[in-house]
Amino acid sequence: MRLRPATIIGLGLVLAALVALGGLVATNAVVYYVTPTELAAKPVDGPVRLYGIVVGGSVSYDRASGVLSFRLSDGQTTEAVTSRFLPTALFRDGVGVVLVGRSTAPGAFSADEVLIKHSAVYQPLKPGETIPPDILQQIRGGG
Amino acid sequence: MTMRQRLIDPPAWTALIAVVAVVVVGLFVVPADRLQGQVQRIMYVHVPSAWIAYLAFFITFAASVRYLWRRDLAADRLAASSAEVGLVFTAVAIVTGSIWGKATWGVWWDWDPRLTTTALLLVIYAGYILIRGSIVDRDRRARAGAVIGIVGFANVPIVHFSVTWWRSLHQPPTIVRPGDPTIDHMLLGELLASVLAFSLLFLYLLNRRLELERARDEAEQALLMPS
Incomplete structure (x- = not known):
């Protein structure tokens, strides 16, 4: 099964976004600001x-x-x-x-x-x- | 369809008149917020756009589940159409939010949790459309779309609750919160009317997009048929 370049780019975008999101949730969104x-x-x-x-x-x-x-x-x-x-x-x-x-x-x-x-x-x-x-x-x- | 038939389109006129009406009321009839002043009126476009985007991606999610369960291509067409219209409303929410942010916060953009997760929403559904557009096989296209339509939806509640769970620049929810909405009831009425008007616009656009998707499936079928 060969994937077209656009499919690979699309998958890359979706996976990158999901990984970033998982990171945000797992680390409790880091800390946006301190007091x-x-x-x-x-x-x-x-x-x-x-x-x-x-x-x-x-x-x-x-x-x-x-x-x-x-x-x-x-x-x-x-x-x-x-x-x-x-x-x-x-x-x-x-x-x-x-x-x-x-x-x-x-x-x-x-x-x-x-x-x-x-x-x-x-x-x-x-x-x-x-x-x-x-x-x-x-x-x-x-x- | 002739030009004349195209002009006689009751759902289109209903949506158009409703949107123009809430925009006029939002700009000239209801008073502006006491502290923010005139720029607060952009809320009547920003908030409905964000909510419609949530709704659109929920429809994509539900239709994707139905496709995987029943292998129903009609559900797949609905999922694809709703995601595309939802992406447009997400973009409108981001652009109007950016204008509002420049006038109130002082910057067009900042990587606060709400803005960051919304940007990721845009990336996920842009990827969804890109992937669908690049897969020729009809069933594989639908399967790949359904998986992303289901997994990607996980971000919608994260976007919504980001301002409650985490420290942010974006203010917390005004209406979808425990207790009375923290907005004057006249302004609230206009906001809910705007949500209704934008829902009509969304339904109209979704329907037209769905027609296009059906026509595309028919054309693909006709191409595959031996003549």
């Missing part, structure tokens, strides 16, 4: 994703250098974060963010990407309701 407490307990040397909540009132932006700074917390441990990445308009106090970057010192994290993990709650604005101020608007339009 500040986990990072403090077991430092990672190299690129890592870090998840936490933006601490209220901690966000600042230096217009001259273009560096965004804020503190990130998981309720127990806090990291000081700096980044040149401009996050989306959903970035604000108390929002959950996934940082892609690396530790520069214990408790200090440099993020190449600041991704907003939005919730699965969808609600329209109630009459007269205002949403928390958009920090980025202040950053971008603040001068």
Whole structure:
């Protein structure tokens, strides 16, 4: 029985995908991100994703250098974060963010990407309701 | 079929009108989410597309089981047709999700468990179609397809539960979860209407694809017949 090249490519694709999937399930999807407490307990040397909540009132932006700074917390441990990445308009106090970057010192994290993990709650604005101020608007339009 | 006959196609018009109606309501009638703003409206295409893809691959799975059990070529035609339409809806879910992700997360793509397993779904069913297209013998084509149609379906629940089982960037389920859906009930109504409209579109496309598969089997039969 001779298989045509397209059959072999197709089988290769399906098998590769199933092996990748089996690997994801078996290793419990590796760990997509760590928390500040986990990072403090077991430092990672190299690129890592870090998840936490933006601490209220901690966000600042230096217009001259273009560096965004804020503190990130998981309720127990806090990291000081700096980044040149401009996050989306959903970035604000108390929002959950996934940082892609690396530790520069214990408790200090440099993020190449600041991704907003939005919730699965969808609600329209109630009459007269205002949403928390958009920090980025202040950053971008603040001068 | 003449051009005029082609224009008189009630299922096509029903599906088209339903999809246009939910898109108009989704864009202009229901309010947008308070935090995400206008981009959240893409949900009314993204979520139905993902669900229809699950449904399509389930049909492929069930029809594949039936083929292996009864050697029924009609079931094999259904399996093949549903997989192909399902692949289109998977692609739509990925593209709309990517646009939504860029506006909310800040990136077009990230290798989070939901996105990764969905990409693998695309690869599995692309492989399914490639393999079927490359096997000439009718019964071997159906058998190979049935095996992949059954094994490949294992990924569908993994895609769905990836956001519950594992840490991810993608938010957890809004509707298919224990307890009340975490969405305003007016928005939920529009979302369910969108799912219905996209289901009509799916049924229409599946039917047309099935006609094509039947015509193909007849043509192959005619070629094999000694004249």
